[in-house]
Amino acid sequence: MESVEYISSDDENELDYYSSDRDDSNDDALINDDDDDRSNWLPNKGSSSKVITKESLLAAQREDLRRVMELLSLREHHARTLLIHYRWDVETIFAVLVEKGKDRLFTEAGIPNPESHDPVSLVSTSTMMCDICMEDMPSCDMTKMDCGHCFCNTCWTEHFIVKINEGQSRRIRCMAHKCFAICDESVIRNLVSKRHPDLAEKFDRFLLESYIEDNKMVKWCPSTPHCGNAIRVEEDAFCEVECSCGNQFCFSCLCEAHSPCSCAMWQLWTKKCRDESETVNWITVHTKPCPKCHKPVEKNGGCNLVSCICGQAFCWLCGGATGRDHTWSSIAGHSCGRYKEDREKQSERAKRDLYRYMHYHNRYKAHTDSFKQESKLKETIQGKVAILEGKESQLRDFSWVTNGLYRLFRSRRALSYSYPFAFYMFGDELFNDEMTKEDLEIKQHLFEDQQQQLETNVEKLSKFIEEPFDSFTEDKIMEIRMQVINLSVITDNLCKKMYECIETDLLGSLQFGIHNIAPYHSKGIEKATELPVSWTAKQCAGDKRKRLEEPTTGGSSESDRPSGSGSSEETDFPAQKMARTDGFGGGMFDLNLPAEVIDRN
Amino acid sequence: MVDFSRVQKELQECNKDINVSGISVNPKSDNLSNLIGTITGPVGTPYEGGTFKIDIDLPGGYPFEPPKMKFATKVWHPNISSQSGAICLDILKDQWSPALTIKTALLSIQALLSAPAPDDPQDAVVAQQYLKDYQTFANTARYWTESFAKTSSAGVEEKVGKLAEMGFPEALVRTTLEAVGGDENLALEKLLSG
Ligand SMILES: [Zn+2]
Ligand SMILES: [Zn+2]
Ligand SMILES: [Zn+2]
Ligand SMILES: [Zn+2]
Ligand SMILES: [Zn+2]
Ligand SMILES: [Zn+2]
Numbered sequence: 171m172e173s174v175e176y177i178s179s180d181d182e183n184e185l186d187y188y189s190s191d192r193d194d195s196n197d198d199a200l201i202n203d204d205d206d207d208r209s210n211w212l213p214n215k216g217s218s219s220k221v222i223t224k225e226s227l228l229a230a231q232r233e234d235l236r237r238v239m240e241l242l243s244l245r246e247h248h249a250r251t252l253l254i255h256y257r258w259d260v261e262t263i264f265a266v267l268v269e270k271g272k273d274r275l276f277t278e279a280g281i282p283n284p285e286s287h288d289p290v291s292l293v294s295t296s297t298m299m300c301d302i303c304m305e306d307m308p309s310c311d312m313t314k315m316d317c318g319h320c321f322c323n324t325c326w327t328e329h330f331i332v333k334i335n336e337g338q339s340r341r342i343r344c345m346a347h348k349c350f351a352i353c354d355e356s357v358i359r360n361l362v363s364k365r366h367p368d369l370a371e372k373f374d375r376f377l378l379e380s381y382i383e384d385n386k387m388v389k390w391c392p393s394t395p396h397c398g399n400a401i402r403v404e405e406d407a408f409c410e411v412e413c414s415c416g417n418q419f420c421f422s423c424l425c426e427a428h429s430p431c432s433c434a435m436w437q438l439w440t441k442k443c444r445d446e447s448e449t450v451n452w453i454t455v456h457t458k459p460c461p462k463c464h465k466p467v468e469k470n471g472g473c474n475l476v477s478c479i480c481g482q483a484f485c486w487l488c489g490g491a492t493g494r495d496h497t498w499s500s501i502a503g504h505s506c507g508r509y510k511e512d513r514e515k516q517s518e519r520a521k522r523d524l525y526r527y528m529h530y531h532n533r534y535k536a537h538t539d540s541f542k543q544e545s546k547l548k549e550t551i552q553g554k555v556a557i558l559e560g561k562e563s564q565l566r567d568f569s570w571v572t573n574g575l576y577r578l579f580r581s582r583r584a585l586s587y588s589y590p591f592a593f594y595m596f597g598d599e600l601f602n603d604e605m606t607k608e609d610l611e612i613k614q615h616l617f618e619d620q621q622q623q624l625e626t627n628v629e630k631l632s633k634f635i636e637e638p639f640d641s642f643t644e645d646k647i648m649e650i651r652m653q654v655i656n657l658s659v660i661t662d663n664l665c666k667k668m669y670e671c672i673e674t675d676l677l678g679s680l681q682f683g684i685h686n687i688a689p690y691h692s693k694g695i696e697k698a699t700e701l702p703v704s705w706t707a708k709q710c711a712g713d714k715r716k717r718l719e720e721p722t723t724g725g726s727s728e729s730d731r732p733s734g735s736g737s738s739e740e741t742d743f744p745a746q747k748m749a750r751t752d753g754f755g756g757g758m759f760d761l762n763l764p765a766e767v768i769d770r771n
Numbered sequence: 772m773v774d775f776s777r778v779q780k781e782l783q784e785c786n787k788d789i790n791v792s793g794i795s796v797n798p799k800s801d802n803l804s805n806l807i808g809t810i811t812g813p814v815g816t817p818y819e820g821g822t823f824k825i826d827i828d829l830p831g832g833y834p835f836e837p838p839k840m841k842f843a844t845k846v847w848h849p850n851i852s853s854q855s856g857a858i859c860l861d862i863l864k865d866q867w868s869p870a871l872t873i874k875t876a877l878l879s880i881q882a883l884l885s886a887p888a889p890d891d892p893q894d895a896v897v898a899q900q901y902l903k904d905y906q907t908f909a910n911t912a913r914y915w916t917e918s919f920a921k922t923s924s925a926g927v928e929e930k931v932g933k934l935a936e937m938g939f940p941e942a943l944v945r946t947t948l949e950a951v952g953g954d955e956n957l958a959l960e961k962l963l964s965g
């Protein structure tokens with residue numbers, strides 16, 4: 171048994187142990203009765219994505235640094251230069267090493283001489299000319315970089331300051347023309363801190379943040395106001411994650427989690443919803459400009475002669491000014507030409523597009539609205555459960571209620587985002603050349619059938635959850651319990667099937683377009699777990715979730731510590747410092763709510 | 772703050788071999804951060820015989836930031852804006868190194884006149900012409916050199932005046948002169964032939 175200090179990780183351990191012990195085909199999230207509200211709603215086991223806080227940023231990159239240092243017997247600053255150049259992708263570094271050899275690996279990254287020792291100020295009494303300021307300088311005021319280029323310290327310092335201010339801290343090149351060597355970070359730190367300690371700190375932060383900025387597997391959490399965290403994912407960048415601040419997002423595009431819509435579709439959809447163009451569209455469908463005063467005029471009734479408030483009469487079909495003398499089928503002295511047909515077709519098309527959009531948007535919106543309504547159920551449901559628990563009754567386990575509600579959120583969410591997906595999948599905007607109309611129609615029917623089933627069952631589930639079961643008899647409650655559990659399993663399965671259908675039959679069959687969606691997880695969007703602040707090799711090999719109490723020791727000599735001042739102390743913070751997870755989300759219902767709902771709550 | 776002691780040294784150094792390099796740099800006023808550079812058009816190019824003035828502004832961070840340079844003389848070249856004189860050259864941007872000097876920058880510009888890089892154009896119109904119709908490009912470039920980069924020899928206005936006096940319409944004289952790169956005799960031949 172672990173000691174008390176590990177409370178928060180213990181929780182997770184217990185849950186992991188617990189749920190992995192079960193048959194987790196459908197419903198492990200449904201049936202774990204638990205003494206702790208929070209863990210009841212923890213959907214993921216040992217999540218692979220990690221929250222990187224300001225404090226753990228250094229520890230997060232340690233493993234990569236160490237691997238590279240060990241494999242290539244490099245000193246830390248060279249390892250970092252290499253990792254920055256290859257965007258923190260250790261696999262790429264190994265691949266380049268095998269393909270091109272050590273020399274190329276280093277020179278391409280701007281490391282001319284990895285075996286070189288710490289650059290030292292030249293100890294000599296003679297003077298040398300600095301090619302930058304063109305002054306004679308005592309050699310002791312000059313610094314020779316790994317590449318062999320030697321300039322005076324004043325010039326180096328000036329160069330570093332300009333580059334740091336330009337935001338180029340991560341790749342400050344040597345001053346010599348056409349020399350691609352990256353300057354040694356310790357030289358930079360030393361020289362700059364003598365003149366501008368603030369700037370030296372900024373430099374260190376930039377270096378540290380390279381792990382986030384230059385790394386495709388790590389991204390800043392897009393929360394506003396920014397929580398200060400970054401998220402690291404393993405292997406697949408197409409996923410949805412939840413930061414410890416409660417913000418859920420699509421890791422790939424940083425928008426709200428939107429699967430089973432692809433990122434590209436979601437971008438189009440949000441733009442479409444925002445765009446005035448739809449109102450413009452409505453106006454073109456329903457009104458025509460008066461040929462005299464140019465105000466939009468609405469058609470009233472079936473007659474094609476319309477008149478503007480300014481008194482001008484005109485033909486609805488072609489928009490041309492006419493007299494008022496007309497019959498149903500013709501206007502005196504007026505005949506429309508081909509022009510009319512084009513106009514008519516255009517407006518027919520606009521009308522069709524608009525109606526199609528409205529169809530999908532209405533459903534999307536209806537489900538989003540239900541979602542918002544249902545997320546308010548939280549307290550009511552808790553109240554009902556409390557009442558039931560207070561009763562003398564044989565019924566003890568009410569986890570089915572909260573689990574059912576959770577399943578409802580999860581499915582409702584998938585359902586609402588399936589509408590924008592369908593809008594683009596079966597529209598003619600994206601995949602016109604991909605398949606024949608007939609093919610597409612067959613697939614559309616298949617998909618809509620699944621969507622329909624999901625919709626029906628989600629509504630049923632919603633209905634049962636909202637029943638006032640706290641006032642029911644035990645038998646009735648047992649019946650509702652059965653229904654809720656059944657429907658939970660069914661909707662979960664239907665969601666899974668719908669995602670499968672989208673991934674393989676629909677998006678998977680595309681030849682030209684590349685659309686990826688985040689995979690479906692029964693347990694909902696993965697909560698990233700916080701990385702421990704300190705890190706050692708032993709810990710990594712052992713239980714990853716265990717947090718080390720004692721500060722990092724060993725191996726932290728001056729050159730081993732990458733980023734001087736500020737950060738070294740932070741490395742040593744005990745684990746308790748980070749127990750911020752617990753304060754978040756006000757309990758269980760932060761799961762699976764879109765950002766807007768969280769905002770409103 | 773510009774390193775004026777270095778600039779001073781650079782100016783002395785540069786103006787020592789003016790006759791060999793064809794490159795000179797002089798302060799615009801007392802202020803050493805505004806300079807005028809002069810380069811001669813490279814032999815064997817449409818710029819031959821021209822003298823091109825280049826406006827040089829030294830930013831506060833010079834030499835740690837690149838000098839700002841643009842042509843004060845109008846020039847027809849794919850990498851130089853025919854409108855503003857802006858120059859598209861890597862060492863004036865991200866490839867600048869403090870070890871370079873105003874003179875080396877001017878030498879690079881001179882080299883650019885001999886070897887345009889139309890794939891990385893500053894002036895898309897000129898670059899298109901350079902790629903699709905080199906002859907017209909060369910003629911235009913030569914005409915611009917004649918018109919704007921030559922002060923000593925007979926100016927274009929003089930030639931226009933002479934040909935117009937022979938009875939050709941002035942507008943036609945100008946276009947013809949431009950088409951043959953400013954050569955007075957060729958222009959006359961062309962005007963006479965039709
Ligand atoms: Zn110097
Ligand atoms: Zn160098
Ligand atoms: Zn966050
Ligand atoms: Zn996305
Ligand atoms: Zn009107
Ligand atoms: Zn009527």
Ligand SMILES: [Zn+2]
Nearest residue numbers: 485487488506
């Ligand atoms: Zn008409």
